[in-house]
Amino acid sequence: MKDPGELTARLLQGDRAALARSISWAENGDPRFARVLEAVYDRVGRAWRLGITGPPGAGKSTLTNELARLYREAGETVAVLAVDPSSPYTGGALLGDRIRMEERTLDPGVYIRSMASRGGHGGLARAAVDACDAMDAFGFQRILLETVGVGQAEFEVVGAADTVLVVVHPGAGDGIQAMKAGLLEVADVLVVNKGELPGADQLVLDLEEAVHVRLRPSLRPDRNTADAGPAWTPPVVRVSAKRREGLGDLVAAVDAHRAFLEQGGRLEQRRGERRVEQVRNVVAERLLDTLWGSRDLGRALAGRLDAKTTPYAAAAAILEPILAAIPYPESEPSAGAAPGGANGA
Amino acid sequence: MKDPGELTARLLQGDRAALARSISWAENGDPRFARVLEAVYDRVGRAWRLGITGPPGAGKSTLTNELARLYREAGETVAVLAVDPSSPYTGGALLGDRIRMEERTLDPGVYIRSMASRGGHGGLARAAVDACDAMDAFGFQRILLETVGVGQAEFEVVGAADTVLVVVHPGAGDGIQAMKAGLLEVADVLVVNKGELPGADQLVLDLEEAVHVRLRPSLRPDRNTADAGPAWTPPVVRVSAKRREGLGDLVAAVDAHRAFLEQGGRLEQRRGERRVEQVRNVVAERLLDTLWGSRDLGRALAGRLDAKTTPYAAAAAILEPILAAIPYPESEPSAGAAPGGANGA
Numbered sequence: 001m002k003d004p005g006e007l008t009a010r011l012l013q014g015d016r017a018a019l020a021r022s023i024s025w026a027e028n029g030d031p032r033f034a035r036v037l038e039a040v041y042d043r044v045g046r047a048w049r050l051g052i053t054g055p056p057g058a059g060k061s062t063l064t065n066e067l068a069r070l071y072r073e074a075g076e077t078v079a080v081l082a083v084d085p086s087s088p089y090t091g092g093a094l095l096g097d098r099i100r101m102e103e104r105t106l107d108p109g110v111y112i113r114s115m116a117s118r119g120g121h122g123g124l125a126r127a128a129v130d131a132c133d134a135m136d137a138f139g140f141q142r143i144l145l146e147t148v149g150v151g152q153a154e155f156e157v158v159g160a161a162d163t164v165l166v167v168v169h170p171g172a173g174d175g176i177q178a179m180k181a182g183l184l185e186v187a188d189v190l191v192v193n194k195g196e197l198p199g200a201d202q203l204v205l206d207l208e209e210a211v212h213v214r215l216r217p218s219l220r221p222d223r224n225t226a227d228a229g230p231a232w233t234p235p236v237v238r239v240s241a242k243r244r245e246g247l248g249d250l251v252a253a254v255d256a257h258r259a260f261l262e263q264g265g266r267l268e269q270r271r272g273e274r275r276v277e278q279v280r281n282v283v284a285e286r287l288l289d290t291l292w293g294s295r296d297l298g299r300a301l302a303g304r305l306d307a308k309t310t311p312y313a314a315a316a317a318i319l320e321p322i323l324a325a326i327p328y329p330e331s332e333p334s335a336g337a338a339p340g341g342a343n344g345a
Numbered sequence: 346m347k348d349p350g351e352l353t354a355r356l357l358q359g360d361r362a363a364l365a366r367s368i369s370w371a372e373n374g375d376p377r378f379a380r381v382l383e384a385v386y387d388r389v390g391r392a393w394r395l396g397i398t399g400p401p402g403a404g405k406s407t408l409t410n411e412l413a414r415l416y417r418e419a420g421e422t423v424a425v426l427a428v429d430p431s432s433p434y435t436g437g438a439l440l441g442d443r444i445r446m447e448e449r450t451l452d453p454g455v456y457i458r459s460m461a462s463r464g465g466h467g468g469l470a471r472a473a474v475d476a477c478d479a480m481d482a483f484g485f486q487r488i489l490l491e492t493v494g495v496g497q498a499e500f501e502v503v504g505a506a507d508t509v510l511v512v513v514h515p516g517a518g519d520g521i522q523a524m525k526a527g528l529l530e531v532a533d534v535l536v537v538n539k540g541e542l543p544g545a546d547q548l549v550l551d552l553e554e555a556v557h558v559r560l561r562p563s564l565r566p567d568r569n570t571a572d573a574g575p576a577w578t579p580p581v582v583r584v585s586a587k588r589r590e591g592l593g594d595l596v597a598a599v600d601a602h603r604a605f606l607e608q609g610g611r612l613e614q615r616r617g618e619r620r621v622e623q624v625r626n627v628v629a630e631r632l633l634d635t636l637w638g639s640r641d642l643g644r645a646l647a648g649r650l651d652a653k654t655t656p657y658a659a660a661a662a663i664l665e666p667i668l669a670a671i672p673y674p675e676s677e678p679s680a681g682a683a684p685g686g687a688n689g690a
Contacts, residue, residue, distance in 0.1 A: 325670030
């Protein structure tokens with residue numbers, strides 16, 4: 001199954017091996033994926049994509065398994081993409097968890113796939129969106145997109161979802177920690193998992209307060225701007241995935257967020273923004289892969305690298321001919337004030 | 346202080362305001378930073394850089410404060426750079442912690458700076474290295490580089506350090522979680538903080554076992570390859586930053602790692618690799634800022650974006666004239682097998 005045309009045909013016939021292969025193409029940056037996507041793109045956009053992120057130990061894998069079970073029991077088909085941006089060496093440490101889910105993969109209504117970092121410039125976020133598009137075109141109705149770590153790369157991955165769940169658990173200062181780690185700003189629904197543990201009540205209160213104090217629209221330039229209507233306030237839902245408690249409330253909160261986005265063109269806007277981001281990812285990855293894959297550039301770089309040469313001097317020598325050649329002139333200064341620019345001098 | 350020449354002069358005179366300004370220039374991508382760095386680069390490389398990362402709740406801030414205190418008491422000058430890649434909206438949520446450290450900033454031997462994400466393509470990792478270079482050139486002997494979250498972006502930031510501390514704490518499955526999140530592979534020293542809590546013994550054992558089972562050199566292409574000598578085995582150090590217990594052992598472990606790197610050209614190699622990475626960051630950032638800052642490209646993009654056009658088709662239209670113009674031909678396929686390529690079809 002090496003020909004995109006044949007693979008596309010099999011994909012549309014519901015051949016799971018074709019789906020797996022197309023995702024591998026996306027993961028490996030194989031140009032054949034673009035041809036597959038082109039052929040099935042009119043089928044993309046029907047699935048509802050749930051992003052699930054949060055600190056290690058929050059129980060994201062268990063929660064993902066339970067949500068998959070619930071949606072499945074409600075008669076929906078479910079695809080799970082477990083993304084591990086943090087483990088470039090081990091090639092997807094998540095597989096351990098996924099084995100626990102393998103039993104379910106005998107069910108043709110469920111598809112589970114793990115994806116590890118291919119490292120570098122946004123390649124994983126791009127590949128994760130590609131995989132979701134493939135699962136979507138294949139016909140899965142729910143896509144659960146789970147990340148292992150919690151950080152900028154992880155947020156970029158789940159940020160491509162329609163509804164983002166941020167999962168935290170009771171523990172020393174985790175409420176404050178969650179806010180510190182910027183989790184709050186990416187959340188559409190805040191999930192306090194392990195709700196049976198001491199401190200769960202306090203964590204729920206901390207998060208609810210934080211939501212109302214911190215999430216002023218002014219802090220969220222990328223969200224809820226489709227109309228002048230009310231902004232979305234992320235609800236805080238307490239669950240215990242292990243005990244299967246509170247999951248109905250969580251599903252209801254996701255449905256409420258979906259209903260919110262489906263008004264006033266918000267969904268179209270959000271998905272449009274995600275599409276632009278994906279175009280940028282593809283452009284950046286292809287451009288930088290081309291540069292770093294160039295022996296000529298490697299030679300140019302090696303010839304200029306010693307402890308006496310600043311990275312800027314070495315970079316300038318490489319950039320000069322490129323910037324001179326690019327047909328898109330820079331029309332705005334690249335040195336915009338950073339969010340953190342307020343700190344310091 | 347808007348002129349790089351004047352700022353450089355003041356920097357070399359030990360003017361902290363000049364240091365702060367130069368770091369702000371680096372943070373904001375201001376081209377003036379390159380000129381400052383050029384003028385002081387011969388002073389860069391004398392400081393020992395400690396990277397400190399780990400999951401939210403592990404107590405990284407407290408540990409960083411305690412290490413700063415210890416090194417200071419030992420007569421060394423200390424600079425702390427607290428990096429928050431995860432909070433593009435709040436502009437550095439870490440500032441809360443840092444206020445607790447302000448008392449110490451009355452000491453001219455200590456400098457504390459917080460830096461938040463400016464988002465996007467490796468800009469923060471680049472800016473963090475720039476800030477460390479500036480602190481190094483300024484004359485600080487120890488640089489503590491702390492991140493908030495834990496993930497790919499955070500690893501790229503601390504990866505620029507000479508010695509990377511990965512801080513974890515006892516808690517449900519955190520040992521396994523830490524391994525899952527790929528923390529193990531970036532660690533030079535594994536720190537079990539909150540060592541007074543139940544589960545600390547087990548976590549130490551889990552991590553020691555994991556170090557010996559998982560950290561085969563074959564899994565770590567970028568490490569310990571300077572000679573055919575013995576590879577570094579990350580020690581597991583149990584501490585309680587809050588109770589000030591075990592910190593002496595931690596300092597000793599850092600010294601041991603430093604002694605290891607200072608043999609057989611390992612340090613030169615590691616710093617050389619970091620320098621190459623920094624050049625790549627500068628090139629990528631400048632190139633992509635130029636593209637996304639181009640109104641022409643914005644128009645080209647807007648003209649091609651609708652729900653019917655795949656991101657690849659839109660990207661191809663933008664890339665074609667660029668790739669045609671780049672003087673560095675691609676000499677290797679960009680579609681290398683991904684670490685996760687083994688999964689799936």
